[in-house]
Amino acid sequence: MSGTPTAVVVAAALTHEGTLLLAQRTRPPELAGLWELPGGKVEPGESEDSALARELREELGVECSIGAALSGDVDLAGGLVLRAYRATLVSGTPAALEHSALRWVDAAMLPTMDLVDADRLWLPELLDILLTS
Numbered sequence: 404m405s406g407t408p409t410a411v412v413v414a415a416a417l418t419h420e421g422t423l424l425l426a427q428r429t430r431p432p433e434l435a436g437l438w439e440l441p442g443g444k445v446e447p448g449e450s451e452d453s454a455l456a457r458e459l460r461e462e463l464g465v466e467c468s469i470g471a472a473l474s475g476d477v478d479l480a481g482g483l484v485l486r487a488y489r490a491t492l493v494s495g496t497p498a499a500l501e502h503s504a505l506r507w508v509d510a511a512m513l514p515t516m517d518l519v520d521a522d523r524l525w526l527p528e529l530l531d532i533l534l535t536s
């Protein structure tokens with residue numbers, strides 16, 4: 404049996420001058436108000452890199468360069484797998500086109516933010532990135 408292919412959700416650790424961009428979700432109700440690494444689902448036939456660049460264009464209105472993956476994947480409900488990648492701005496200034504707010508956070512601020520559960524896996528690695536960038 405071939406089974407159902409795993410759908411991947413890609414998310415960006417978008418950094419700039421020692422800060423990380425967090426985006427505040429508007430939906431679904433159980434995630435609304437929580438902060439996430441911006442991203443979304445990879446569409447059929449799309450590479451993960453181009454999916455993430457597309458999501459950042461749609462959600463933030465910016466062009467980004469996608470880098471290395473962070474360590475570890477997160478299993479989400481509904482057979483989705485969440486994977487995060489480093490990203491840097493190529494052009495534009497992020498705007499909350501699909502979120503209720505955006506915030507650039509430094510290493511001191513990051514642990515105080517109310518993150519979606521799935522993204523907490525990367526907290527140590529994100530802090531390391533911020534403290535060494």
Ligand code: DCP
Pocket residue numbers: 412413414439440441442443444445479483485519521522
């Ligand atoms: N998700 C997460 N952490 C992130 C990004 C996403 O836990 N940093 C989760 C939330 C959702 C799932 O991944 O359960 C899909 O995310 P989105 O709803 O943001 O993705 P899309 O907008 O692509 O999906 P759709 O258009 O189908 O709603």
